[in-house]
Amino acid sequence: MYRITAREDLAPVTKLFKVHAPEVARKAKAGQFVIVRINEEGERVPLTVADYDRESGEITIVFQEVGKTTKQMGTMKVGDEFASFVGPLGQPTEIENYGTVMVVGGGVGIAPIYPIARSLREAGNKVIAIIGARNQGLLFWEDKMRSVSDELIVCTDDGSYARKALVTEPMKEILSSDHKPNIIWAIGPAIMMKFAALATQPFGVKTIVSLNSIMVDGTGMCGACRVEVGGKTKFVCVDGPEFDGHQVDWGLLLDRQRIYVDQEKRATERFEQHAHGECCGEGK
Amino acid sequence: MAKIGPRNEMPRQDPQVRGRNFNEVALGYSAEQALAEAQRCLQCKDPTCREGCPVNVRIPEFILALREGDMWRSVEMLKDKNNLPAICGRVCPQETQCEEKCVLGKKFEPVAIGRLERYVSDWEIGQGVRKPALAPSTGKRVAVIGAGPAGLTCAGDLAKLGHQVTLFEALHAPGGVLIYGIPEFRLPKSIVGTEVQYVQSLGVELRLNNVVGKLATVDELFAMGYDAIFLGTGAGLPMFMNIPGENLNGVYSANEFLTRTNLMKAYKFPEYDTPIMIGKQVAVIGAGNVAMDSARCALRLGADRVQVVYRRTKAEAPARAEELANAEEEGIEFHYLTNPISILGTEKGWVKGIRLQKQQLGEPDASGRPRPVPIPGSEYEEEVDMVVMALGTRPNPMVFTDTPSLERSRHGTVVANEENGRTKRARIWSGGDIVTGAATVISAMGAGKRAAADMDAFLKNPDQEWWVEPSAKPAHE
Numbered sequence: 117m118y119r120i121t122a123r124e125d126l127a128p129v130t131k132l133f134k135v136h137a138p139e140v141a142r143k144a145k146a147g148q149f150v151i152v153r154i155n156e157e158g159e160r161v162p163l164t165v166a167d168y169d170r171e172s173g174e175i176t177i178v179f180q181e182v183g184k185t186t187k188q189m190g191t192m193k194v195g196d197e198f199a200s201f202v203g204p205l206g207q208p209t210e211i212e213n214y215g216t217v218m219v220v221g222g223g224v225g226i227a228p229i230y231p232i233a234r235s236l237r238e239a240g241n242k243v244i245a246i247i248g249a250r251n252q253g254l255l256f257w258e259d260k261m262r263s264v265s266d267e268l269i270v271c272t273d274d275g276s277y278a279r280k281a282l283v284t285e286p287m288k289e290i291l292s293s294d295h296k297p298n299i300i301w302a303i304g305p306a307i308m309m310k311f312a313a314l315a316t317q318p319f320g321v322k323t324i325v326s327l328n329s330i331m332v333d334g335t336g337m338c339g340a341c342r343v344e345v346g347g348k349t350k351f352v353c354v355d356g357p358e359f360d361g362h363q364v365d366w367g368l369l370l371d372r373q374r375i376y377v378d379q380e381k382r383a384t385e386r387f388e389q390h391a392h393g394e395c396c397g398e399g400k
Numbered sequence: 401m402a403k404i405g406p407r408n409e410m411p412r413q414d415p416q417v418r419g420r421n422f423n424e425v426a427l428g429y430s431a432e433q434a435l436a437e438a439q440r441c442l443q444c445k446d447p448t449c450r451e452g453c454p455v456n457v458r459i460p461e462f463i464l465a466l467r468e469g470d471m472w473r474s475v476e477m478l479k480d481k482n483n484l485p486a487i488c489g490r491v492c493p494q495e496t497q498c499e500e501k502c503v504l505g506k507k508f509e510p511v512a513i514g515r516l517e518r519y520v521s522d523w524e525i526g527q528g529v530r531k532p533a534l535a536p537s538t539g540k541r542v543a544v545i546g547a548g549p550a551g552l553t554c555a556g557d558l559a560k561l562g563h564q565v566t567l568f569e570a571l572h573a574p575g576g577v578l579i580y581g582i583p584e585f586r587l588p589k590s591i592v593g594t595e596v597q598y599v600q601s602l603g604v605e606l607r608l609n610n611v612v613g614k615l616a617t618v619d620e621l622f623a624m625g626y627d628a629i630f631l632g633t634g635a636g637l638p639m640f641m642n643i644p645g646e647n648l649n650g651v652y653s654a655n656e657f658l659t660r661t662n663l664m665k666a667y668k669f670p671e672y673d674t675p676i677m678i679g680k681q682v683a684v685i686g687a688g689n690v691a692m693d694s695a696r697c698a699l700r701l702g703a704d705r706v707q708v709v710y711r712r713t714k715a716e717a718p719a720r721a722e723e724l725a726n727a728e729e730e731g732i733e734f735h736y737l738t739n740p741i742s743i744l745g746t747e748k749g750w751v752k753g754i755r756l757q758k759q760q761l762g763e764p765d766a767s768g769r770p771r772p773v774p775i776p777g778s779e780y781e782e783e784v785d786m787v788v789m790a791l792g793t794r795p796n797p798m799v800f801t802d803t804p805s806l807e808r809s810r811h812g813t814v815v816a817n818e819e820n821g822r823t824k825r826a827r828i829w830s831g832g833d834i835v836t837g838a839a840t841v842i843s844a845m846g847a848g849k850r851a852a853a854d855m856d857a858f859l860k861n862p863d864q865e866w867w868v869e870p871s872a873k874p875a876h877e
């Protein structure tokens with residue numbers, strides 16, 4: 117079992133856990149993910165490694181409460197345990213000295229972009245970072261991001277904090293300026309990554325995205341996570357999760373993310389009813 | 401034994417009822433039925449049935465003991481060659497193995513060896529499985545990777561021989577295909593659980609959620625002090641046809657469909673969290689065991705119509721005869737000599753139909769089976785909302801990314817000596833689907849057993865040449 121050793125509420129619906137998983141922590145690298153399962157009835161849910169501590173054997177995960185499983189995770193406390201915590205899965209980010217790089221984190225995508233920014237900085241890159249969220253309540257880790265970037269731009273869609281803009285606006289400005297990056301990482305909701313990739317395409321700057329397709333096993337065995345990149349079918353869990361955003365078939369990814377909307381809604385409603393009743397949300 | 405009566409049928413759930421539940425279809429013999437079936441065996445001096453079994457189970461001996469009422473001896477005879485009889489009795493393709501070679505089959509029906517095997521091992525499970533004597537500890541440590549039939553068998557045998565075994569499994573449950581692929585109604589998970597517990601009771605340390613290659617590489621395992629490694633990671637990578645529409649919502653690989661249903665228990669959604677699409681009109685492509693299992697799961701999940709689409713004829717269908725018959729009885733439709741050419745979708749990206757083309761049989765291909773040849777102009781469409789691709793699988797690539805030194809064939813399988821399981825890399829043995837490509841439970845188990853014996857011999861005497869080109873004689877004893 118994998119124990120939660122720390123919990124921090126970054127925003128009303130965004131939570132951070134540190135989880136004791138020393139073997140995973142020993143190997144994890146920026147860009148990789150884990151698959152967690154709460155209990156016997158639980159589904160397998162992929163979450164990016166937001167940080168790791170090889171000494172203490174902890175992995176940090178950050179998640180947004182969007183459906184049944186993440187809402188149920190939101191009720192977990194320090195000392196509670198996950199039934200499974202598998203990883204590190206996927207290919208790590210290719211960290212090199214590229215010169216100037218731009219990293220963009222949207223919403224919960226700020227969490228996975230942080231270790232990438234840090235590793236890129238450590239590799240000698242000049243890091244320009246942009247973080248954004250729908251509103252101030254969804255924003256987090258501004259300080260952490262500032263500590264690993266040479267320049268940080270913060271924005272909210274509704275202007276409730278910092279600059280009122282979608283992340284694509286400052287991206288385009290920087291791409292048009294004289295410190296144009298050589299490579300870009302953009303991580304967030306699929307729709308944001310799609311528009312980020314569209315925004316950078318005219319500038320011809322390689323834009324890496326981290327795809328969040330639906331998964332089951334995470335080891336290349338089921339094909340649930342398949343996407344099309346450059347006209348070829350790829351499995352996000354083994355070939356990715358990072359891909360060249362200019363090659364991704366975004367329509368397909370967005371369609372495939374909707375496969376279970378009806379069931380997800382039912383599960384969430386059922387969970388919320390139970391959570392408010394006497395039953396403890398074990399799904400029984 | 402003057403007159404040979406017909407084979408004793410095994411009671412099964414009524415097709416009308418079972419098509420809507422996940423309980424086991426075949427109910428097993430009663431004591432009387434088992435005895436009556438056992439009486440049919442001629443106790444041949446030269447039992448040809450054994451030659452048909454990939455692990456040479458001592459068939460006449462276990463049947464004789466059963467007949468004499470000595471059940472523990474029957475168990476002992478059975479388990480002498482087969483570690484997982486409760487499983488093999490249920491899932492072996494007996495009609496092409498032991499039962500095909502039974503002499504009775506020439507004039508009458510063959511002895512129902514599989515059903516008797518199941519009866520004896522279910523009896524044993526009912527008694528509480530007895531732990532065998534273990535050899536004294538050798539002080540050697542072995543890592544077995546993959547807890548499918550190959551890995552479980554290898555781990556169990558090595559533990560009995562006194563080695564300290566760690567069994568690494570990527571998923572959160574042990575059993576491999578037995579737990580994620582083969583459905584409850586064909587192989588109850590409690591039986592797999594019993595076999596796993598037995599292996600653990602021998603002292604094997606089971607480490608779940610442990611993807612070798614990601615957590616520790618093979619080199620790191622050696623560095624941690626393991627003296628030998630067995631790779632039994634199976635063939636899990638699903639194949640697709642590369643036809644238009646294959647990534648539409650509603651197209652599943654059989655592996656995903658079965659994993660959601662069986663491993664994740666999506667048939668109990670929302671009690672269990674994992675969702676699954678409930679197709680009303682389902683097409684399953686392929687006619688192997690995987691296809692039968694997918695079709696029958698789709699029916700049980702609530703489909704109105706399930707069609708199996710196969711490009712050859714029933715005679716070439718690779719599924720176990722019993723399961724093909726079960727599927728037919730349950731009302732699954734079979735469209736032979738038919739192949740999909742594209743999957744049709746709605747604007748929103750959901751499956752709405754499938755375009756098919758009739759085939760005729762031509763000259764035999766490399767596999768020796770007649771090659772299906774498309775008939776131009778025979779294309780037609782069927783309305784479906786779900787398609788399951790059950791085309792077969794290839795070796796799971798995960799473990800190789802960090803072990804490039806393993807030699808592999810063109811098909812991605814590991815090159816290993818079939819007689820002893822040795823790969824081209826010293827101290828790494830391998831067996832099961834990862835070596836043969838998708839095969840059977842009993843052949844994976846046999847490979848695990850042969851490797852365990854060779855590993856034991858090697859660990860006791862490492863001063864030997866590692867790789868000797870395999871001899872021409874057949875692999876099995």
Ligand SMILES: Cc1cc2nc3c(=O)[nH]c(=O)nc-3n(C[C@H](O)[C@H](O)[C@H](O)COP(=O)(O)OP(=O)(O)OC[C@H]3O[C@@H](n4cnc5c(N)ncnc54)[C@H](O)[C@@H]3O)c2cc1C
Pocket residue numbers: 149160161162163164165178179180181182183184185186187224227228327328329330331332357373374377380381384
């Ligand atoms: C490689 C990868 C890394 C990810 N990292 C993070 C992260 O760091 N933080 C975070 O908050 N989220 C992350 N996600 C998304 C996260 O897995 C989903 O939000 C989560 O599964 C939702 O589960 P739920 O039951 O709460 O919601 P549901 O109600 O089940 O679903 C809400 C939405 O989440 C998506 N989803 C559902 N099930 C899965 C699944 N098994 N796999 C992937 N997506 C699914 C669907 O698009 C769905 O519309 C990541 C996804 C992937 C593939």
Ligand SMILES: Cc1cc2nc3c(=O)[nH]c(=O)nc-3n(C[C@H](O)[C@H](O)[C@H](O)COP(=O)(O)OP(=O)(O)OC[C@H]3O[C@@H](n4cnc5c(N)ncnc54)[C@H](O)[C@@H]3O)c2cc1C
Pocket residue numbers: 491492493545546547548549550551568569570571574575576577578581582610611612613632633634635636658689690693720796798799831832833834838839840841842844
């Ligand atoms: C749906 C279906 C139905 C079938 N029906 C029958 C039947 O009726 N009769 C029959 O005889 N055969 C049947 N088969 C075939 C049979 O199940 C297989 O041949 C057999 O299971 C192969 O055993 P194995 O041990 O080689 O591999 P598997 O059973 O595939 O086990 C391999 C294990 O290794 C694990 N693994 C993979 N990679 C790693 C890694 N990197 N680290 C750790 N663990 C890893 C996997 O998770 C898995 O648990 C069927 C197969 C399927 C898919």
Ligand code: SF4
Pocket residue numbers: 452453454455456457459482488489492494497498499513514517842
């Ligand atoms: S293991 Fe399979 S092939 Fe061998 S005797 Fe038993 S049922 Fe027949």
Ligand code: SF4
Pocket residue numbers: 440441442443444447448449450459460501502503504511513
């Ligand atoms: S060949 Fe048939 S009759 Fe003869 S021993 Fe084997 S099972 Fe019995």
Ligand code: FES
Pocket residue numbers: 330331332333334335336337338339340341342351352353354
């Ligand atoms: S999640 Fe199953 S293959 Fe990627």
